[in-house]
Amino acid sequence: MDLDLRQLRYFVAVAEELHFGRAAERLHIAQPVLSRQIRSLEDELGASVFDRDRRGTVLTPAGRQLLEDAVPLLASAEALRRRVSAAAQGAPTLTVGFMPGLVVTPATAAFTARRPGVNVRLLRTSWDDQVEVLVDGRADIGIVRLPIDRRGLQVRPLFQEPRVVMLPVGHRLAGNASVTVGDLASEHLLQDPDAVPEWRDVAVELREGRRREVPAIHQVEEKLELVASGAGVCVLPLSTATFYTRPDVVPLPVADIGPNEVALAWVSSRRSPLVHDFVEAAAETLSRPGGRFPFPQ
Incomplete structure (x- = not known):
C-alpha cells in the first residue's frame, strides 16, 4: 500500500x-x-x-x-x-536553531574552523517550536532548553544554569535579595505551569482551581511586557533574563527552584557528518568553563 x-x-x-x-x-x-x-x-x-x-x-x-x-x-x-532543496543550492548548509538568550558564536566559530566551506545559518526558536523546527527540517540541529519531547531525537546535555523570577519593578518582593517558591505561590504565572513544576506544586491558584487564563505568548519580549504591566510574573533562565535587561522589570534568584538545562538536539535518524561535527564543536566550546555563555552565575 x-x-x-x-x-x-x-x-x-x-x-x-x-x-x-x-x-x-x-x-x-x-x-x-x-x-x-x-x-x-x-x-x-x-x-x-x-x-x-x-x-x-x-x-x-x-x-x-x-x-x-x-x-x-x-x-x-x-x-x-527542505534538505533536497538546500542541497540543490550548491554549497553545503547547516542550520542551527537556538533559544533566546543563548549565544552560539563559540560553537559556530569552532565548527566553521573545521568546515570552512559550509554555510552556517541561525534560526531563533521558542519554547513552542524548538523541537518542531528539527522534525520538519527547518533546522539541522538545535541548542534547546529542556524539557522537550525527546521522541525521535538524540539529545546531548551541555550545561545547567540558574533560573530567576521576573517581577515588575514596583512589586512587593522586588526589593528582596532572593525569593522562594512559597513567596510566589499566589502570583499569576505567565507560562505553562508544567515549565515550572516547583511553582505548580504549591501554587494557591492551581490548588483552588482559580488560575486565570494565560494569553498566547510567542516571544520573550511579549512576556516581559506583561510582567512590566503587572499582569503576572514569569520564570526565565538567567542568560535570557540578562540578555533582555530592562529598567521596569527586576530579576530575582529563586532559592528553591531547579536550574534550566541546555542541550543539543537533532533527529536520531540523521547521519549527517555536518551534524556530527557541530555536536563536537558545540560540546567542546559550550560545556567547558569559560566557553559557556558570558553571563554571571
Whole structure:
C-alpha cells in the first residue's frame, strides 16, 4: 500500500478541526472534494477514521492512531523536501536553531574552523517550536532548553544554569535579595505551569482551581511586557533574563527552584557528518568553563 501524502494532509486538517467545512476552507478546496479524498483514504486503509453524524465529527480509534503517526510522517516528508532543496543550492548548509538568550558564536566559530566551506545559518526558536523546527527540517540541529519531547531525537546535555523570577519593578518582593517558591505561590504565572513544576506544586491558584487564563505568548519580549504591566510574573533562565535587561522589570534568584538545562538536539535518524561535527564543536566550546555563555552565575 502506497499512502498518498496529500490525503494524509487532508486527513490531519479534518482531524485537527473536527469539521469538514472548516478543514476545506483551511485547505482551500471544496468540501465535496475533501470528503471524497477522505473516503478514498479510508478505502486504502481498510478502516474508518472518522465517525460522522448530525452531532459532529469525531476520530475513531483507527483515526486516532493515524493522526499520531501521520503528523511526524508529514513532518519528515517536509524535512526531506527542505534538505533536497538546500542541497540543490550548491554549497553545503547547516542550520542551527537556538533559544533566546543563548549565544552560539563559540560553537559556530569552532565548527566553521573545521568546515570552512559550509554555510552556517541561525534560526531563533521558542519554547513552542524548538523541537518542531528539527522534525520538519527547518533546522539541522538545535541548542534547546529542556524539557522537550525527546521522541525521535538524540539529545546531548551541555550545561545547567540558574533560573530567576521576573517581577515588575514596583512589586512587593522586588526589593528582596532572593525569593522562594512559597513567596510566589499566589502570583499569576505567565507560562505553562508544567515549565515550572516547583511553582505548580504549591501554587494557591492551581490548588483552588482559580488560575486565570494565560494569553498566547510567542516571544520573550511579549512576556516581559506583561510582567512590566503587572499582569503576572514569569520564570526565565538567567542568560535570557540578562540578555533582555530592562529598567521596569527586576530579576530575582529563586532559592528553591531547579536550574534550566541546555542541550543539543537533532533527529536520531540523521547521519549527517555536518551534524556530527557541530555536536563536537558545540560540546567542546559550550560545556567547558569559560566557553559557556558570558553571563554571571
